Amino acid sequence: MDEHKHYPIDSAGRAVESNVPIVNADISVDSARSHVLAGMSRFETINYVYVTDAGGNLVGVLSIKELFRADKAKKISEIMKKDVIRVHPYSDQERAVVLSLRRSIKAVPVVDHDGKFLGVIPSDRVLSILHSEHIEDLLHVVGVQKSLHEVQSLGTESAYELFRRRIPWLLIGLIAGVLAAWLIRSFQFILEQELLLAAFIPAIVYLSDAVGNQTQVLFIRNLTFQELFKMSSYAWREVRIGALTAATLAVIFSAIGGAISGSREIAATLGITLVFSILAAMGVAMFVPWLLLKFNQDPALASGPFSTALRDISSLFIYFTVASLVLKSLS
Amino acid sequence: MDEHKHYPIDSAGRAVESNVPIVNADISVDSARSHVLAGMSRFETINYVYVTDAGGNLVGVLSIKELFRADKAKKISEIMKKDVIRVHPYSDQERAVVLSLRRSIKAVPVVDHDGKFLGVIPSDRVLSILHSEHIEDLLHVVGVQKSLHEVQSLGTESAYELFRRRIPWLLIGLIAGVLAAWLIRSFQFILEQELLLAAFIPAIVYLSDAVGNQTQVLFIRNLTFQELFKMSSYAWREVRIGALTAATLAVIFSAIGGAISGSREIAATLGITLVFSILAAMGVAMFVPWLLLKFNQDPALASGPFSTALRDISSLFIYFTVASLVLKSLS
Structure with a gap:
């Protein structure tokens, strides 16, 4: 994730993974399937398919299971879930964790201030953020100064x-x-x-x-x-x-x-x-x-x-x- | 996950999801791909493909990406990763979280004492276990009695x-x-x-x-x-x-x-x-x-x-x- 160094440390933008299935809302379920299958060798995480409009804005989401269960002839916009949670690249990473926990979702979409879809924070990353966050809280309770990204080095100082x-x-x-x-x-x-x-x-x-x-x-x-x-x-x-x-x-x-x-x-x-x-x-x-x-x-x-x-x-x-x-x- | 009620509360067995891609080690990459594609409408989580032998024992794992990048003619046993981490159904759920964090994996395989593959603990579940575990720890520090499965009801008593x-x-x-x-x-x-x-x-x-x-x-x-x-x-x-x-x-x-x-x-x-x-x-x-x-x-x-x-x-x-x-x- 070296390309995200311009976002602040501990920001959601730093943790974005953009190799995920993305389809246009206007195409059919059948062509969306072909698109997903064609990308299988490239995607880093594939539990969800993200739906964007012509301008690249995130307008919906559906699970892989839903995509392969739906009627082939339908349009993606007809079967997608429109109420998508999202974080901004400059939000704190903890925000993504809170959303992920509240809604039981596996990866959290990241969307810039114009609505453009940037990628997701994958589940293993969400897990390690939550873990670091909790350690940071615990250390805070006892008064040891550590910021989130420093928690990783715990035990080696x-x-x-x-x-x-x-x-x-x-x-x-x-x-x-x-x-x-x-x-x-x-x-x-x-x-x-x-x-x-x-x-x-x-x-x-x-x-x-x-x-x-x-x-x-x-x-x-x-x-x-x-x-x-x-x-x-x-x-x-x-x-x-x-x-x-x-x-x-x-x-x-x-x-x-x-x-x-x-x-x-x-x-x-x-x-x-x-x-x-x-x-x-x-x-x-x-x-x-x-x-x-x-x-x-x-x-x-x-x-x-x-x-x-x-x-x-x-x-x-x-x-x-x-x-x-x-x-x-x-x- | 109602079928797992016979495992103890807070045990890994309670959190198992068995609708995941499973292939036999002896088949070719090509037939494994067909098998995975045929199951797309059924799998709950599909980041990894789990490899078993004829007896149903877990012998390897590979990511979906690896499966679709490999040479079609090769056998699964040639390309799979053989060193698979695993937990037993009677282990504490926290064990799965620790392994998931240490190795940065998205889902943790569960294997019974004979080596038989039962399924995985999916990432959203690992996340909620870690969260409950940390709250339990925090409450413990201040002396509030709560077991892991009771943490869910926090705030409603x-x-x-x-x-x-x-x-x-x-x-x-x-x-x-x-x-x-x-x-x-x-x-x-x-x-x-x-x-x-x-x-x-x-x-x-x-x-x-x-x-x-x-x-x-x-x-x-x-x-x-x-x-x-x-x-x-x-x-x-x-x-x-x-x-x-x-x-x-x-x-x-x-x-x-x-x-x-x-x-x-x-x-x-x-x-x-x-x-x-x-x-x-x-x-x-x-x-x-x-x-x-x-x-x-x-x-x-x-x-x-x-x-x-x-x-x-x-x-x-x-x-x-x-x-x-x-x-x-x-x-």
Whole structure:
């Protein structure tokens, strides 16, 4: 596919295979068959026959099976499927994968902005794009910088090269950790009053983060792959799940925390904190990807370590604010 | 594909398509062509022609293009590719996907234990398996219980059903949080001596965990998709990356922590802790998936919230042990 180097990296145009059966809409089924048979030694992929008009515009598609089952005398335009999905050469390759998955088709047609048919992205290529895309997403979740076309070289880089890819997100994590330390230090007066509050920091952070991660991964998947996605009904279901989850965890955690610390102030703080921090984490988990989508960005960008850091700091802030209010009112 | 219901769910046998071109190895290229052309109205996928012997065993494969380019008089056995990849009907569907990706083939042949050819897993099916598999992996990372065939229904469950899928891992997280609280309480004497140690708990836990996650995701991907995976050279490279990462983060964190706390004991504790906790997290991140693979389990099982909890507790233990040693020796 060397002739496609002028399209951007990761664009659909880069992956086009043009050696496929193409017939004119006006010819008969019989001559279309002869045309396909004459090209058998040339086609790279032949599950579908693509139909164009006199100007080379894609106007229909049919499977090889349909072509050989149809009445010989009919015209191609009578038997072709007119509703053809397509991508533009400058679209992101992921677009082709999403369409291929939603419609269960084996190859995705590529059509330029004038409607001219350029070829298809063959199934093996769609598969490898999906695979690279998922690895890219996974790496993104853990904060390793890799673009789609670099995923291929995964596993062959030098130690220093990998270090360089991994360290930037860790430094962001470090900054978040320093902010958290600064935040906790500014609540030092509460810690002096009730030292055992420190013991529950990991649990508060971990639980809110875990719920937020679940919400975010499910949300991003639905956003990307559901054809009829309705934000309002989805968010309403999540709110109910969130309320159920927060209530369950808060009751149990408050009881155990009270038993460990022997303090009703701590028990109350833990319960109240968990309700608010879980709901806040879920809110952030849906708001950020939704915002990215509104601005035409990939919602998966939201799943990086940055949002984890953000949720952690918000949980800590809620924890110590609730603690200072509870300790003040109960003492 | 109703006739395959006797194979286990998620097995390759369930996804078999048997309407594909099959020819005998002993016939001529010319008669193979006639056979393929006669079946054009029947085949579901026709990129490859599968070659069997008299007993129906798969002995070779060739592309349609090769069939129509070859010398008419030759025998199929002379031009076919003999090294055919294959899966068994009882293998996991993921196996077919891995083979398809490694070899860039469009459909994966399925052969029973006697060598008899059953059909192929077509490319659109391979694509949807890969997609479900990746979603399953992603959900697993965040602790949502879903098996491969249930991924299809994603987005349509009731709030209560989703709550039921999400709560078990959160309860495990809750137990881990309680263990962490208990651990910190048992180091209460250190906290009383140096209250500001509490401020750095989130940073220590977060950073070790982040490095561990990066290591684990990269490791599991390489383990699954690299044909020639060498544990020793991989681990050696990771150790070098780990040393570089731990040293970099430890120096910076120690300096900032010292500045925030104004205490050289805390600065020393933070630096030493980070080196050990990062190396421990990386060790766990490679050891658990490797162990799972040794016992023929999916290494991706290691990426659940359970291992996060394990790493968090080990980091806290290292932190407070180092703190008590440093505070004792410097005071």
